[in-house]
Amino acid sequence: MSHDWYSDFVNSGVGKTIAGNVGLPPVPILRRWEPGQPLLSGPALLGTATANGRVAKIVRAVLAEAGVEVHEDPNAPVGGGSSTSKVAAAIVDATGLSSPADLAAIQGFLTPCMKRVGASGRVLVIGDVPAEAERPAVRAARRALEGLVRSAAKEARYGATVNLIHVADGAENDIESTLRFFLSSRSAFVDGQRLDVGVVPGYAGSSAGTDWDRPIAGKVAVVTGAARGIGRTVATTLARDGATVVCVDIPASGDALARTANDVGGTALQLDITGDGAGAAILSHAERHGGIDIVVHNAGITRDKLLANQDTDRWNSVIDVNLNAQLAINDVLMGSSDDTGFHRGGRIVTVSSMAGIAGNRGQTSYASSKAGVIGLVDATAPLLTAKDATINAVAPGFIETDMTAAMPVGTREAGRRLSSLTQGGLPVDVAETIAWFAQGASYAVNGQVLRVDGQNFLGA
Amino acid sequence: MASPRRAAVVGANRIPFARSNGAYARASNKDMLTAALDGLVARFGLADERVGEVVAGAVLKHSRDFNLTREAVLASRISPWTPTYDVQQACGTGLEAAVLIANKIALGQIESGVAGGVDTTSDAPIAVNEDLREVLLAANRAKSTAGVIKALAGLRPGQIVPEIPANREPGTGMSMGEHAALTAAHWGIERTAQDELTALSHHNLAKAYDAGFFDDLMTPYLGLTKDNNLRADSSVEKLGKLKPVFFPAGADKAEATMTAGNSTPLTDGAATVLLASDEWAAERGLPVLAHLVDAETAAVDYVHGDEGLLMAPAYAVPRMLERNGLTLQDFDFYEIHEAFASTVLATLAAWESPQFCKERLGLDAPLGSIDRAKLNVHGSSLAVGHPFAATGARIVPTLAKILKENGGGRGLISICAAGGQGVVAILEA
Numbered sequence: 001m002s003h004d005w006y007s008d009f010v011n012s013g014v015g016k017t018i019a020g021n022v023g024l025p026p027v028p029i030l031r032r033w034e035p036g037q038p039l040l041s042g043p044a045l046l047g048t049a050t051a052n053g054r055v056a057k058i059v060r061a062v063l064a065e066a067g068v069e070v071h072e073d074p075n076a077p078v079g080g081g082s083s084t085s086k087v088a089a090a091i092v093d094a095t096g097l098s099s100p101a102d103l104a105a106i107q108g109f110l111t112p113c114m115k116r117v118g119a120s121g122r123v124l125v126i127g128d129v130p131a132e133a134e135r136p137a138v139r140a141a142r143r144a145l146e147g148l149v150r151s152a153a154k155e156a157r158y159g160a161t162v163n164l165i166h167v168a169d170g171a172e173n174d175i176e177s178t179l180r181f182f183l184s185s186r187s188a189f190v191d192g193q194r195l196d197v198g199v200v201p202g203y204a205g206s207s208a209g210t211d212w213d214r215p216i217a218g219k220v221a222v223v224t225g226a227a228r229g230i231g232r233t234v235a236t237t238l239a240r241d242g243a244t245v246v247c248v249d250i251p252a253s254g255d256a257l258a259r260t261a262n263d264v265g266g267t268a269l270q271l272d273i274t275g276d277g278a279g280a281a282i283l284s285h286a287e288r289h290g291g292i293d294i295v296v297h298n299a300g301i302t303r304d305k306l307l308a309n310q311d312t313d314r315w316n317s318v319i320d321v322n323l324n325a326q327l328a329i330n331d332v333l334m335g336s337s338d339d340t341g342f343h344r345g346g347r348i349v350t351v352s353s354m355a356g357i358a359g360n361r362g363q364t365s366y367a368s369s370k371a372g373v374i375g376l377v378d379a380t381a382p383l384l385t386a387k388d389a390t391i392n393a394v395a396p397g398f399i400e401t402d403m404t405a406a407m408p409v410g411t412r413e414a415g416r417r418l419s420s421l422t423q424g425g426l427p428v429d430v431a432e433t434i435a436w437f438a439q440g441a442s443y444a445v446n447g448q449v450l451r452v453d454g455q456n457f458l459g460a
Numbered sequence: 461m462a463s464p465r466r467a468a469v470v471g472a473n474r475i476p477f478a479r480s481n482g483a484y485a486r487a488s489n490k491d492m493l494t495a496a497l498d499g500l501v502a503r504f505g506l507a508d509e510r511v512g513e514v515v516a517g518a519v520l521k522h523s524r525d526f527n528l529t530r531e532a533v534l535a536s537r538i539s540p541w542t543p544t545y546d547v548q549q550a551c552g553t554g555l556e557a558a559v560l561i562a563n564k565i566a567l568g569q570i571e572s573g574v575a576g577g578v579d580t581t582s583d584a585p586i587a588v589n590e591d592l593r594e595v596l597l598a599a600n601r602a603k604s605t606a607g608v609i610k611a612l613a614g615l616r617p618g619q620i621v622p623e624i625p626a627n628r629e630p631g632t633g634m635s636m637g638e639h640a641a642l643t644a645a646h647w648g649i650e651r652t653a654q655d656e657l658t659a660l661s662h663h664n665l666a667k668a669y670d671a672g673f674f675d676d677l678m679t680p681y682l683g684l685t686k687d688n689n690l691r692a693d694s695s696v697e698k699l700g701k702l703k704p705v706f707f708p709a710g711a712d713k714a715e716a717t718m719t720a721g722n723s724t725p726l727t728d729g730a731a732t733v734l735l736a737s738d739e740w741a742a743e744r745g746l747p748v749l750a751h752l753v754d755a756e757t758a759a760v761d762y763v764h765g766d767e768g769l770l771m772a773p774a775y776a777v778p779r780m781l782e783r784n785g786l787t788l789q790d791f792d793f794y795e796i797h798e799a800f801a802s803t804v805l806a807t808l809a810a811w812e813s814p815q816f817c818k819e820r821l822g823l824d825a826p827l828g829s830i831d832r833a834k835l836n837v838h839g840s841s842l843a844v845g846h847p848f849a850a851t852g853a854r855i856v857p858t859l860a861k862i863l864k865e866n867g868g869g870r871g872l873i874s875i876c877a878a879g880g881q882g883v884v885a886i887l888e889a
Contacts, residue, residue, distance in 0.1 A: 247502075251672070254679040255495070258502035262537040268502035270675045288505075288745030 002405035002412060007423055027423050028159030030188040031120035033432060035213050035240065039066035039184055042088035042118065043078040046070050047109035052096030054172045055126050059091055062179050074112040086118035089183055094127040095167065097141040106148070114155065121160035122183050125149050126175075129166045129199055142166075146194055153192030153455050154420050161191040161421075171198025174444035176207045177215070181436040189397075189429035191420050192455035198444040202385035205345060205443025215439045217242030220289040222282055224273055224325075225299030227253035229401050230351075230427040232260045234296055237431035238438065239264035244289055248273065248282065249299070273299055273325040279332025283341050291340050294438045295333060297326045297350040300369075302403070304362040315365045322369035323376070326350055330380060334387065348384070348391040349437045350377060351430070352449055357395060358458040370395075374449050381447030390446040392437040397453020400424040421454030466751040467562035467735045469887065470572075472857030473500035474731035475681035476688065477845035480581040483684045484728040489518045489525060492681070492730035493532040493578040499679030500574065500732045501537045504746065510539040512570025515557040516732070517547040518578050519848040519878075520625055522585040529576070538574075551799065552757070552883035553577045554731060554852025555875050559885060561735045562752040571740040575856070577849030578730035584625050592619035627726075629878065631763040636770070636878060637706035637800070641718050643768030644802035645708040647809045651717040654801035655699040658722040658842045661798060665839025666692035673838055677857055689725055689845040722801035727845030731853035750860035750871070750889035756780035762880040767820075770803045772882030773874040774810040778821050780884055788827040792869030793834050795859045797851055798841040799876055807874065837862060851875065852883065863889035 007027040009015040019026060031041065044063055048056050063070050074090070075083045090113035092106055110123070117123055125145055133139035145164055153162035163182050167175055175197050181187050182195075211217055221238045225231035226247035235245045245266035249257040254270045261268035269285045271278055286292045300322045303314040333342035355363050356370025373393055380391045398404060398415035404424065407415070416424045433452050436442060475496050478484040484492065493516060501507050516529040525531070529544040549556045554577030561573035588596070592615070599611035628635050644654075668674060669686055704716035706723065741748050758776035760767035773796075781788060788811060796804045810816045811827040818824070838858060841851060852875055859871040866889070873885045 244505075251675045251678075252680060252685045254499065254685075255681060258499045258679050261502035261505070262498060262507045265505070265507050267505040268499075268679075270679070272672070272675075275672065287747075290745065 002400065004400070004416065004423060006413070025417060025422050028119065028157070028421065030159045030421065031185040032188050032428065033185040037185065039180060040068050040088035040122070042086065043069035043071065044089040044091060045074050045076070045087050045113055045116070046072055046091050046093070047074060047106070048093045049105045050096040050098070050102055053093035054095050055167055055175065056093040058173055058175060059093065059126070059179060062176055074109050074116070084116065087113070087116050087121065088118060089122040089124065090117055091124045092126065094125050094145055097128070097138065099137040100141045100144060102141055103144055103148070110152065114152065117156065117160045119158040119160070120185060120188065121158070123152060123156065123160065123162040124165065124182050125163070126165045126167060129168050129196060132169055149194070150192045156420070159188075159421060161187065163187070163190060163192070164194040166194065166196040166199070168196065168198035171444050174198055174203070177210070177436065177439050177441035178445060180212060186432040186436060188432070189421065189425035189452050189454050190433065190450065193451050195445070195448055195450055200381045200385065200446040202382070203390070203444050203446055204388045205440060207441035210439070210441045214242035215441060216294065216435070219243045219293040219438075219440070220246065220286060220291065221294035221296065221438065222246045222248060222286065222292055223296045223298055224248045226260050227256035228260075229403070230396070230399065230430050231298040233427035234298055234431040234434050235260050235264050235266065237428060237435050238294065238296070239266060241435050243294060246282070246286055246289065273329065274320045278325065279329040282329065283332065283336055287340060292333070292342050292346065294347045294349070295329070295342070296434055296438070297329070297348070299325070300351060302363065302366045304366065306362055307364045310364065318365040318369050322366070323372045326373070327376060334383065338387070342387070342389070344388050345440060345443070346387060346389040347438045347442070348380070348389065349434045350391065350393045352393040352395040354395055354397040354451065354453050354456055354458055357451070377447055377449060384446070388443070390437070390443065392445060392447065393449040394430055394433045394437070395449055395451045395453070396425065396430045397451060397456035397458070398424045399430060400426055418458070419454040419456040423454060425452060425454055464566035465568070465737060466753060467565035468738050468741050468748040469750045469752060469856060469860035470734045470736050470741050470746050470748060471500070471504060472677050472731070472733040472853070473503055474678050474850065474854055475499070475729055476678060476684040476686050477727050477729035477847055477850070478684055478687075479689050479845060480726035480728060483682055483688060484580065485582040487580065487682060487728065488583050489521065489528055489578045489580055489730075490532050490535065492580065492728065493528065493576060494535040495679070495681050496576060496578070496730040496732045497532060497536040497538055497574065500734060502679070503676065504734060507537045508539050510541045512573045513561060513564065514538070514542055514544040514574040514576070515547060515560050516544070516576035516578065517553040517557060517849050519548060519550055519553060520579055520581060520584050521548070548849070549881065549883065550878035551797065551846070551848045551851055552875050552877035552881055553849035554854065555856065555873060555883045555885060556757070556852065558733055558735060558752065558852060558856050559755040559883070565735060565737050572734070572736040574732050574734055575853055576730065576732035577847070577851070577853045579847035579849045580728040581726040582728050587623040589619045589621050589623060591616070595619070629769065634709065635706070637718060637723055638709060639762065639769035640723075640800045640802055641706040641708040641716065643771060643806050644717055644800075645711055645715065646768065647806040649717065649802045649805045649809065652696065652700075653805055654717055654722040655696045657798070657801040657804060658699055659694045659696050661836060661839045661842040662691050662694035664837055665690050665843040668838035673861070677861065687844045689727065690843050718800060718802055722842065724799060724841045724846040727847045729845065729847035729850050731850040733853045733857045749857065749864040750887040753886040753888050754780055754784055755883065755885040756783075758882045760880045767880070768806065769878075769880050770799055770876035771807065771810065772880055773876050773884050774807050774816075775821065776882045776884040777811070777872070777874060778823065778827060780886065781827070784886065788830060790870060791830070791834065791872045792866060793837060793859060793862050793871040794830055795836060795840065795855045795871065795873045797855065797875040798836065799846065801842060803876055856885075856887070859887050860889065863887060
């Protein structure tokens with residue numbers, strides 16, 4: 001990883017003064033999760049847009065269980081302080097809107113909140129799914145929230161994030177894991193994003209009894225590309241959250257893979273995922289663990305070339321590893337036994353990319369594969385409901401890895417600063433999102449693609 | 461007493477073998493054995509787990525490495541509460557270690573164990589000159605300053621020349637290659653036959669790599685992902701161009717047949733194999749590749765007698781066959797360690813010889829020939845290389861996996877060793 005010297009400078013004593021005087025953009029230090037950390041570091045403000053809101057109740061219940069001090073008045077004195085004291089989160093139940101006129105109530109609540117949300121604070125807007133509305137006025141009001149959230153995210157300071165959750169009709173009691181993810185520091189680098197809960201019908205599951213410090217305790221996870229980089233961190237994070245991890249990578253990376261497996265107390269499987277029978281080999285290896293609960297398709301390669309200079313072998317190698325291998329393995333998983341193969345209630349998480357959404361110069365093959373991943377998720381999500389399983393994708397933005405460290409300085413600095421959080425994310429930010437998708441409690445989150453990019457300005 | 465159970469071969473890990481003074485030039489025995497153990501731990505999820513015993517050894521060993529295996533275990537991710545011991549039976553070390561582990565499992569003394577072997581000819585133990593050593597020891601024994609000075613007065617410039625280990629039999633002063641050349645000449649093993657066996661070993665190993673056979677038997681090390689002695693494009697023609705390097709004493713040099721191609725090179729590497737009771741494997745959901753059925757060792761008098769240095773397996777195998785009521789043909793696969801191509805061919809020739817089988821083995825009929833298509837089907841030491849103590853721990857899992865992929869069967873392992881010894885074993889799946 002390349003060190004962020006600029007961040008060090010503007011966060012140092014003298015650097016902070018100079019940066020403030022000459023108007024250099026600050027780089028907030030993001031709060032990140034560790035076991036035992038409370039859901040929120042302080043009080044929360046909870047507003048409701050209309051009398052018809054249907055999620056405030058569950059939000060209140062989750063906050064109460066987490067021991068969070070909650071106020072409904074955005075100007076309420078909190079924590080024994082004043083009406084301007086900092087809060088850790090501001091949450092709006094924006095469900096039940098009947099026309100754009102209802103948006104003013106949300107503005108009225110959030111305006112004082114924006115000055116009160118502290119460092120690494122959370123602003124969470126929870127609305128209805130626009131596509132479920134038939135009347136134009138209703139749909140317009142629902143859709144308006146996205147513009148509000150994406151803009152507010154660009155205004156939020158000190159590492160605070162602003163995100164939007166759409167809750168499908170009838171899914172209001174199925175949002176606990178999502179609420180906890182977006183409120184906690186697990187979502188440190190997720191900013192200005194929208195996520196839909198319960199939009200793929202036919203889901204089943206429960207979050208009852210979840211140990212939120214070890215939400216995947218006892219589960220068996222397979223992580224491809226686990227030898228190094230983001231994959232290694234995914235393996236570490238899943239193990240931290242309680243899973244036994246089968247670490248997969250190509251045989252040539254076997255020594256680094258062995259280190260990952262031994263560090264997480266898992267097992268190493270040296271496997272070329274593009275080979276025939278890769279899915280069967282994964283199932284066969286996992287038999288010793290009694291089957292598979294979680295599969296993370298993290299393995300990916302880049303063979304960057306301008307399209308004008310592209311050749312078919314390089315192109316195919318990217319499509320094979322990043323897309324075809326996932327399709328083939330998913331087919332094997334879906335056809336496997338509920339008991340000894342891919343378990344009922346299993347989770348597939350795959351890795352797309354900001355490049356797959358926004359495109360990137362020199363990355364026609366990579367971006368094609370990563371956009372293809374989104375199509376794969378869209379089409380696979382409804383198929384998995386037969387197994388009570390889900391599939392989702394994370395789309396990382398600029399993440400500090402060996403790959404980005406090798407970039408030219410200018411490109412790297414642009415990648416870091418051209419985002420609302422003005423920094424690159426860490427591999428653990430991607431891993432936390434994957435770990436949340438992987439939770440049994442995330443049963444209503446299916447077919448989603450979530451960007452973990454600090455609201456990067458590319459393709460936003 | 462109930463009849464002993466059979467130990468299961470569960471899996472293995474080795475590092476790619478490297479030609480001497482190459483990729484692993486700066487790696488010690490402990491480094492390589494630790495790396496091999498760590499890969500095994502990762503493959504089977506044994507981090508921080510205590511196994512019954514780890515038994516391994518090295519042929520070329522520094523004096524500080526008296527507890528080599530223990531030191532490697534302490535450096536590895538396996539539980540530091542795992543007991544170990546070192547064994548040394550020259551090239552038979554790895555197989556003997558596996559037999560020792562298997563026997564304890566069979567008797568119920570342990571439920572699991574790791575057998576291994578490692579050797580480096582690059583990081584060899586160089587000792588001080590014997591004359592110098594005597595001077596220094598005398599000085600150490602001296603009780604007065606004057607005595608020390610008197611002893612040190614024995615120092616001479618020539619004593620700076622160190623003692624370097626050599627591939628030489630102390631009993632005869634001949635190198636192993638020279639011994640093998642004698643045997644080859646005795647059995648009339650032709651150059652072409654040796655080169656054919658060598659080329660086949662390379663081709664078989666290359667095919668096994670292409671098929672991914674070693675993906676769950678090996679972990680890369682120090683940038684090496686394959687045995688670097690492998691020459692996939694080896695051929696009888698190319699091998700035929702090499703000049704002989706080992707000459708049988710007292711024979712015409714023109715008749716020499718053994719080259720650097722059809723002899724194993726000096727090699728660095730380490731191998732480990734995980735053995736266990738069926739119950740231990742089942743508890744962990746680990747499939748069993750094969751079982752170790754029986755083993756036998758033999759030794760020949762190559763110093764005073766007239767037997768070849770590397771011919772002991774020719775004696776060990778028939779004894780083991782008789783004990784198990786088997787014939788030489790009752791095997792689906794044969795793994796005969798390729799110390800030299802001529803060694804394999806001389807051993808096969810001996811078993812085919814009515815005279816040898818009658819006079820040396822006391823058998824009424826020769827053991828007969830084997831189906832050569834069943835021999836070293838995924839290559840052996842000529843292609844893989846031969847870090848002395850590691851070879852047995854390479855061959856056991858290789859054969860076990862071959863049997864498993866075959867859907868069952870019986871396999872024979874035969875390994876010759878320095879000092880006129882041999883270790884052989886039977887695996888079944």
